Amino acid sequence: MRLFILVAVFGLGLAQHNPHIKHGRTTIVHLFEWRWADIAEECERFLAPNGFGGVQISPPSENIVLSSPWRPWWERYQPISYNLCSRSGNESELRDMITRCNKVGVNIYVDAVINHMCGAGGGEGTHSSCGGWFSASRKEFPGVPYSHWDFNDNKCRTSSGNIENYGDANQVRDCRLVSLLDLALEKDYVRGKVADYLNKLIDMGVAGFRVDACKHMWPGDLDAVSGRLHNLTATWFPNGSRPFIYQEVIDLGGEPITSREYFALGRVTEFKYGVKLGTVFRKWNGEKLSYTKNWGEGWGFMPNDSALVFVDNHDNQRGHGAGGASIVTFWDSRLLKMAVGYMLAHPYGVTRVMSSFRWNRNIVNGKDQNDWMGPPSYGNGSTKPVPINPDQTCGDGWVCEHRWRQIKNMVIFRNVVNGQPHSNWWDNNGNQVAFGRGNRGFIVFNNDDWDLDVTLNTGMTGGTYCDVISGQKDGGRCTGKQIHVGDSGYAHFRISNIDEDPFVAIHAESKL
């Protein structure tokens, strides 16, 4: 009996590690702060045709509306109810998006904020995204409803009521994260309300959740909620599919709470990945690309089947959360293309690509004074649509990294090489490296300050391939460099350190 329960629990957990991505696709894109109507269009016109597997959307729950600073992006991390209306759109727009993306085989993953409600200083009134009334001071949220009984304050043992020391696991879980009213997830009632919220989204057709601030929730409480979740809807997913769960836990070491405590429930965000990859590509601390021969678990990262990986995220691209200065973002576009290219070529983890908006970055003494700035918006605070330029880039301050040719083509590369082993490694003991994925793909990087000029075993079948970084296959023709692979599998590569993008990638479907 005991064994049976163990197997059942373990099996359930592992099931929640599967993103249920369709059609051999592999990658999730975070369309940070996009409107539902734009995401629906993007699924149809761009994501499905270019092999993207899923979208992480911004929190859809009703949130506080803040005016000082003016409409920061982070107001959406302060729910005031689970009604589905936000700056991204209302419930029917959300439903339409989920359906249209599912129809073209693109999954939707919801950013679920369930650890807390708004900040304790949020006042009271109807300054909320759907106009629902709440009182932060009285801890009343009638839209759920939650009352003061449903919060953790009686358990918290710090004098401020906030988390003061990450070295104390109890306060990290029982006190307020940056003053956000901390829900008592040990209560059956609260678990039920959270599960109802997530189940509503599951029934609408989403494929899973990025669960916000999991470090601040007890794994046992999360387990209880997870046990109440419905299977994914049979309209879009195989019978019995569990929702994909990836938990935001920032574990860079040095704290009592570790990622490991959360592996049974689903995947976990591997924050070490972007910190280290940034350090390597920036060549800081004596790091070299050649040291990444054993990238992945060999670098002390969590087990492959638990990891959700990314180069940057919506927090650490602007100095929030953790990661620090090594994080590579769109502000360093040449490095970003290389780092994302490396991540997508490498077999470790489930990969997520960041898609950002631009803001007026203003760094004073290492801190961005404008780290709060919300998405491109009109004077009345409503979010602007994402216009598409004739060259396929985005306008109006939307960066759309996922549309950059090099990144989009590496998303396709990852799909083409899916399931193939990491193979044919080469390095120059410095910052020039190459590796393949069985006989399906090969990638070469030159991050040294001199040219790369070398003949390498690609493991691929003979023929002429189109480099998908400097260009791509366009009908029968190649708009970029051509790489000639001999019958022996060897090919000659020449990459100048001053090339626009000093890396080359070929795959089975870029053969001419």
Ligand code: AAO
């Ligand atoms: C805003 C205001 C606050 C105000 C609050 C309420 O900024 O001043 O008090 O409203 O009125 C986002 C924003 C917040 C915003 C919040 C609510 O980032 O600025 O607060 O919305 O609107 C911790 C959590 C992690 C969290 C991260 C930001 O563990 O879960 O902080 N991320 C998620 C979301 C994020 C969101 C929330 C959670 C809240 O992705 O967007 O906040 O819903 C250490 C700990 C980490 C901790 C960081 C930052 O990190 O380990 O767990 O993250 O500190 O406090 C080295 C260490 C590294 C350490 C780091 C920084 O790198 O190795 O471990 O230093 O000290």
